Amino acid sequence: MPRYKLLIEFDGSPFVGWQRQDNGPSVQQTLEEAAERLCGQPVRLHAAGRTDSGVHALGMVAHVDLPRAYPAGKVADALNALARPAPVAVLAAEAVTEDFHARFSCLERSYLYRILVRRAQPALERGRVWWHARPLDAEAMHAAAQTLVGHHDFSSFRASECQADSPVKTLDALDVARRGDELHVTARARSFLHHQVRNMVGTLALVGRGKWTARDVAAALAACQRSAAGPTAPPDGLYFLAARYPESVPNTAPDGEE
Amino acid sequence: MPRYKLLIEFDGSPFVGWQRQDNGPSVQQTLEEAAERLCGQPVRLHAAGRTDSGVHALGMVAHVDLPRAYPAGKVADALNALARPAPVAVLAAEAVTEDFHARFSCLERSYLYRILVRRAQPALERGRVWWHARPLDAEAMHAAAQTLVGHHDFSSFRASECQADSPVKTLDALDVARRGDELHVTARARSFLHHQVRNMVGTLALVGRGKWTARDVAAALAACQRSAAGPTAPPDGLYFLAARYPESVPNTAPDGEE
Numbered sequence: 368m369p370r371y372k373l374l375i376e377f378d379g380s381p382f383v384g385w386q387r388q389d390n391g392p393s394v395q396q397t398l399e400e401a402a403e404r405l406c407g408q409p410v411r412l413h414a415a416g417r418t419d420s421g422v423h424a425l426g427m428v429a430h431v432d433l434p435r436a437y438p439a440g441k442v443a444d445a446l447n448a449l450a451r452p453a454p455v456a457v458l459a460a461e462a463v464t465e466d467f468h469a470r471f472s473c474l475e476r477s478y479l480y481r482i483l484v485r486r487a488q489p490a491l492e493r494g495r496v497w498w499h500a501r502p503l504d505a506e507a508m509h510a511a512a513q514t515l516v517g518h519h520d521f522s523s524f525r526a527s528e529c530q531a532d533s534p535v536k537t538l539d540a541l542d543v544a545r546r547g548d549e550l551h552v553t554a555r556a557r558s559f560l561h562h563q564v565r566n567m568v569g570t571l572a573l574v575g576r577g578k579w580t581a582r583d584v585a586a587a588l589a590a591c592q593r594s595a596a597g598p599t600a601p602p603d604g605l606y607f608l609a610a611r612y613p614e615s616v617p618n619t620a621p622d623g624e625e
Numbered sequence: 626m627p628r629y630k631l632l633i634e635f636d637g638s639p640f641v642g643w644q645r646q647d648n649g650p651s652v653q654q655t656l657e658e659a660a661e662r663l664c665g666q667p668v669r670l671h672a673a674g675r676t677d678s679g680v681h682a683l684g685m686v687a688h689v690d691l692p693r694a695y696p697a698g699k700v701a702d703a704l705n706a707l708a709r710p711a712p713v714a715v716l717a718a719e720a721v722t723e724d725f726h727a728r729f730s731c732l733e734r735s736y737l738y739r740i741l742v743r744r745a746q747p748a749l750e751r752g753r754v755w756w757h758a759r760p761l762d763a764e765a766m767h768a769a770a771q772t773l774v775g776h777h778d779f780s781s782f783r784a785s786e787c788q789a790d791s792p793v794k795t796l797d798a799l800d801v802a803r804r805g806d807e808l809h810v811t812a813r814a815r816s817f818l819h820h821q822v823r824n825m826v827g828t829l830a831l832v833g834r835g836k837w838t839a840r841d842v843a844a845a846l847a848a849c850q851r852s853a854a855g856p857t858a859p860p861d862g863l864y865f866l867a868a869r870y871p872e873s874v875p876n877t878a879p880d881g882e883e
Contacts, residue, residue: 376748423749440744447745456745486698487705487714490634491681495749 368432371442372463373398373412375427378454379602380494385418385427394418394455398429401449405442406433415473415610419562421602423495425479426458428610430469436462467612475539475611476559480552480568481604496549497568497604503575505550509543511574511581512552515567515588516541521560523587523596524570529561534591536560541567550575553608562599570597626690629700630721631656631670633685636712637860638752643676643685652676652713656687659707663700664691673731673868677820679860681753683737684716686868688727694720725870733797733869734817738810738826739862754807755826755862761833763808767801769832769839770810773825773846774799779818780849782828784857787819792849794818799825808833811866820857828855 375398383391387399395412402410414429433442443460450457466472483489483496484503515524515538522534540555552571554564570587573579579597587596633656641649645657653670660668672687691700701718708715724730741747741754742761773782773796780792798813810829812822828845831837837855845854 376745378749378751425749443745451746454748454751456748458743458745485716487634487701487716488709490712490714491636491683491753493636493712 368434369436370430370432370463370465370467371439371460372467372469373429373431373443373446373457374459375424375429376456376458377424377427379418379421379423381454382420384420384422385414385416385424391420392453394424394427397450397453397455398431398446398457401446402431402433404449405437405445406435408434410434413469415469416476416559416607418605418607419565419602421494422605422607424607426609427607428469428473428612430463430467469610472612473557473610474613475555475557477553477555477608477611478559478564479606479608480554480564480600481606482550482552482568482572483548484550485548494603497572497601499572499575501576503550503572504577505543505545505575507577507581508550508552508571508575511579511584512541512543512567512571514581514585519588520591521563521588522591523593524563524566525560525593526562526566526599527593531558531560534560536563543571565600565602565605566593566596566598568600568604572600573597626692627694628688628690628721628723628725629697630719630725630727631687631689631701631704631715632717633682633687634714634716635682635685637676637679637681639712640678642678642680643672643674643682649678650711652682652685655708655711655713656689656704656715659704660689660691662707663695663703664693666692668692671727673727674734674817674865676863676865677860679752680863680865682865684867685865686727686731686870688721688725727868730870731815731868732871733813733815735811735813735866735869736817736822737864737866738812738822738858739864740808740810740826740830741806742808743806752861755830755859757830757833759834761808761830762835763801763803763833765835765839766808766810766829766833769837769842770799770801770825770829772839772843777846778849779821779846781845781851781854782821782824783818783851784820784824785851789816789818792818794821801829823858823860823863824851824854824856826858826862830858831855 412429439460443457446457481496484499518537670687697718701715704715739754742757776795796814
């Protein structure tokens, strides 16, 4: 069956998360129902990552097998038309070979975490940022973040419900930068544990407020237990930014590609 | 009575607009009720400009007279706490003399209009941009916009309900610039007619789509009737950006200023 790679933006606020669940609407269900209306039979979407309730995406990647071939642009347009009014947008679609798997072919995932640092609560960006009324020391946070980069047992930053086989992961980058009245934390790794980014951000915020030092962060990492690290940052500020794949995999056009 | 100048951000989506109306919640009512709870008696806010339902503000300016003096920072914090959960934020407050009037002292108002130009509908920026699925020629729009700059009779861009005494205004600047996948239209003038920015943007969009030329825009202006110009752009993309005042007026601290 023809396979399509989809690049997806969504506002996570009204969803229980990416994955289908019984307790509310999910992004997966929204797009699967749109695809089913397009092709007349149930289909399944596979995503590069799962996101929690309230977490957003600027560049989620998923794939879907459709029972017949369509021009890729038609797939994007049809899913967008059929998903409305849900706040989900298919930014691009391309036909790929069956070698491509949005989850298993993914070489690297990246996340953005936005923290609004100002006295007044967010009005326009409510639900899109983590609000801190008091100053945060971005330089100290960035320096402390570097103690987490590398190959480590991340048990201290792992949710109890995490289903990963191992808590050992390689964190490729964790950067904290000032952007106007916001701090932007960006994280890159082949894969992340459940809540890993939010737990790292919650811990770095302790450094930003001057309560913790980089040495405390290193000690929390070494402790290998969740209670040793800081609190979980709220989902509002988190965005699935991008998924990277081997260059040879996508862009192979089967029949029906436009 | 001590007068305070307020700098205000708001998400216009849930409001009938700035001004109090019978048919729903307004920003003015939200802040007046917060101020009343702060000082125990009814107060009145005066804003630099009125905004329509769905129009946002990044930097609206208003003033309010309170029955007694408070440190300015307290006024902002208290209004923010009491206005929640409405999507309104007082970014700054300062004590000013009674010479200062948010509406009558204002030398210049500026607006931003955001147009999202991409095939897929907005997901994260829904209600915050005007979505155009087809390309717009930003350079042609900017060039055509220059025919509107200057001292003109803007009757062709004036809503029928407009209460201004005269349709003659001086438009100081109207710029169209690309920002990633958005076009940002910025407009500056001492004052604007009702719907003037949205009507100018709707007209420039005709130029962007290649349907109109700069000469058509000039002819529409010269016709001095609303039917000669293009449609009214939706409120979603419009932001009250800033209000400028004489430098000597504010920053004078009466008793109670911190």
